[in-house]
Amino acid sequence: MGENSKLSIFLxxxxxxxxxxxxxxxxxxxxxxxxxxxxxxxxxxxxxxYRSCIDMNFAKLNGFNIHKLGPGDNNFFTIADKSMVRAEGxxxxxxxLGKLTLKQEFHVLQNLSADLLLGNEFMQENEVKIDYRNFSxxxxxxxxxxxxxxxxxxxxxxxxxxxxxxxxxxxxxVSVIFQNHNNDQVLLIEPIDNNNPTGIKVARTLxxxxxxxxxxxxxxxxxxxTLTRHTPIAIVSPIDDIVDIISEDKETVxxxxxxxxxxxxxxxxxxxxxxxxxxxxxxxxxxYGDVFALDNSEI
Numbered sequence: 001m002g003e004n005s006k007l008s009i010f011l012x013x014x015x016x017x018x019x020x021x022x023x024x025x026x027x028x029x030x031x032x033x034x035x036x037x038x039x040x041x042x043x044x045x046x047x048x049x050y051r052s053c054i055d056m057n058f059a060k061l062n063g064f065n066i067h068k069l070g071p072g073d074n075n076f077f078t079i080a081d082k083s084m085v086r087a088e089g090x091x092x093x094x095x096x097l098g099k100l101t102l103k104q105e106f107h108v109l110q111n112l113s114a115d116l117l118l119g120n121e122f123m124q125e126n127e128v129k130i131d132y133r134n135f136s137x138x139x140x141x142x143x144x145x146x147x148x149x150x151x152x153x154x155x156x157x158x159x160x161x162x163x164x165x166x167x168x169x170x171x172x173x174v175s176v177i178f179q180n181h182n183n184d185q186v187l188l189i190e191p192i193d194n195n196n197p198t199g200i201k202v203a204r205t206l207x208x209x210x211x212x213x214x215x216x217x218x219x220x221x222x223x224x225x226t227l228t229r230h231t232p233i234a235i236v237s238p239i240d241d242i243v244d245i246i247s248e249d250k251e252t253v254x255x256x257x258x259x260x261x262x263x264x265x266x267x268x269x270x271x272x273x274x275x276x277x278x279x280x281x282x283x284x285x286x287x288y289g290d291v292f293a294l295d296n297s298e299i
Contacts, residue, residue, distance in 0.1 A: 028135055028148050032155060033116070034096040034192060037231055038062060040154050041116055045130065045137065049119035051077065054091050054106035058115040064091045066108055077109065085109055096192060098144045102126070158189050158215070158234040165226045166200075166219035174227075176213050178236050184208070189215045189234045200225060202234045259289035 032040040041062075059066055066089040069075060076084050088108040095104040106116065122128065127141045135148045161175040176189070187209055191202035199221030207213045217233065219225050227233070261282040268278045285292065 028132070028150050030149050030151055030153070031097060031118075031137065031146050032149065034232065035062075035064070035093040037094075037198075039232060040157060042114075042149075042151065042154065043116040043118055044114040045123075045148070046114075046117040046119055047123075047130070049117060050121050052104065052106050052118045052122050053077070053109050053112055053116070055112035055115050056088055056108050056110045058112075059091050059106075059108055064093065066091055073107075077107070097139070098146045100139060100144050156187075156236040157232040158213070158236050160227055160229055160231045160233060163226065163229045165224050166217060167224050168219060168222050171216050171218045173214050174217050174233075176215060176233065178209065178213065184210050185238045188237045188239050189213075190237060191234055192232065198225060200227070200233070206239070259285070259292055259294060261285040261289075263289070263294060 029045045030042045031045060033043050034040055054064070056066075068089055069087060070090075073087070073090065075087055077087060088110060091106045091108055093104050093106065095102050104118075104122070123130075126139050128137055128139055129142070130137045130148075132148070136145050137148060138145050156178055158176040158178055161177050164172065164174050166172045178187070185208075187207050189202070189205040189207060191204070199219055201218040201220055203216040203218070205215040207215070215234065217227075264285065268281065273281075
């Protein structure tokens, strides 16, 4: 779909760095985004469209407010079969993709072929470059790289198990559940965007999928923040493949040297420390000597 065919053709050539290597890769034209804290949602990168659009039923299903069109807004769009469709309004969202958070407007259309699509106007304003050969796009002239994915390919998300309030400038351990993940794996919880305007920061956390899953969340603002149940706060990645590679090649694994208290060549001579406390300290060093380094060469 497009408002101006000449403009669309120019932008297509400007934004596409490499064409799809083969026919099957042309379907790898989606990115996963978060809208107003909800998602992830799949968004089609449509180099044949000028405006960005959202399907009306999808917008209503997710509770997105539909604003009336203004006097200067375009009311009609030409779609792929050359027919004209009328825009029903505009949805204004805060969109997170990668580490970036952007304000984005979508024209609302009925029976859109996708839930969301980003057109050439978005690509032009945000200096987007598409690289089909490496299945990625870059934003703001390479500042952020976003992977292109096939339709239906979404990351596993960590969502809040229950509504919780985090006091100002405080950390809270919250319980999370994973969407669409049932395998027994070691998983890494990673923040979606720790530079978001809400002041919420999520710590990277290792968990086992079959155990109770919790992660620290920090409120960096001066006001309490309430996060509602099922809010996505992090992305979940399996790390078993990394562990397997290390375990298979044991010759490359360097285990730290375990030191003892005697290696420190120190004498505890503080009069305020009892003999019992000295013994406990020495035992602590002996038990956890592999986390201490005697010099920089061991770090």
